[in-house]
């Protein structure tokens with residue numbers, strides 16, 4: 001059960017301290033219009049144009065969008081005011097557009113300025129609400145959302161460098177979502193595995209989801225952030241901050257708690273995702289694509305059929321980042337999103 005915003009706010013110092021009072025200030029005069037800065041891509045058709053979609057279309061009649069829970073926390077966009085009230089002043093728009101997005105495996109020169117981030121996780125954990133905070137949507141309990149968006153693209157400044165960040169909220173549950181999930185896996189530059197701190201079941205699904213991500217892209221050190229959302233719901237909390245961090249440490253990924261409802265840590269989350277991608281795009285980063293079988297610099301191809309044990313070992317090895325040097329360089333602080 002995913003409840004509305006509790007009135008008893010979290011007294012956790014971390015939560016309150018990271019929710020700046022200035023986060024809803026109006027933009028100064030001359031700020032580019034929201035339309036210029038927050039390019040909202042309408043519906044999965046447009047979204048899929050930006051994905052590296054090369055497979056067959058979904059089965060006729062298959063649902064294109066998850067049956068979302070009732071959404072008392074409304075995130076229907078009101079463009080005229082949305083961006084002004086964000087704690088994230090948008091930057092000048094540039095040429096980046098979803099239509100020009102290449103595949104997740106495109107050459108670095110093409111994708112350097114475009115960062116594709118996938119929100120994944122169980123139903124009801126707050127993925128759409130998080131995406132809405134990025135896209136500039138507002139909570140508004142007076143209106144039911146008629147047409148929630150799935151993808152948000154914005155130009156933002158992170159560490160004094162401008163990037164185009166595209167956030168995809170297209171993760172489908174169940175069989176109907178299988179084909180889309182696969183393409184999410186192949187396309188994303190970073191993955192935010194969202195669970196609700198008020199829903200232990202969503203937390204317990206995290207390892208499975210992460211293994212799936214890593215198995216789908218075994219050659220890559222994928223940036224993955226575990227996101228414990230709904231941190232404002234102190235009384236209903238079922239997963240502690242320490243548990244979240246411990247799991248992230250065990251799985252070699254990052255962790256952050258957010259409250260999409262309060263815009264708490266949402267900016268840190270999306271900026272952190274950008275930083276995690278950047279850290280892996282450096283020229284000498286060990287976590288990039290590994291040489292393929294048969295390539296000059298790669299290992300020799302297997303000459304005979306592998307035993308089952310060897311196959312199993314290779315499969316398991318693929319579930320964690322491969323390069324041991326990379327492991328040594330990795331920070332132990334899973335909550336610091338600005339380091340590996």
Ligand SMILES: Nc1nc2c(ncn2[C@@H]2O[C@H](COP(=O)(O)OP(=O)(O)OP(=O)(O)O)[C@@H](O)[C@H]2O)c(=O)[nH]1
Pocket residue numbers: 002003004005006066067068069070071072073074122123124125126127128129130229230231232233258259260261262
């Ligand atoms: N209190 C609180 N409620 C939240 C928060 N984030 C989301 N919610 C509420 O949780 C419910 C589910 O949120 P969604 O954003 O639709 O969750 P989702 O993961 O996109 O769910 P699906 O669309 O079914 O996959 C809604 O009622 C939201 O208003 C949060 O940070 N705090």
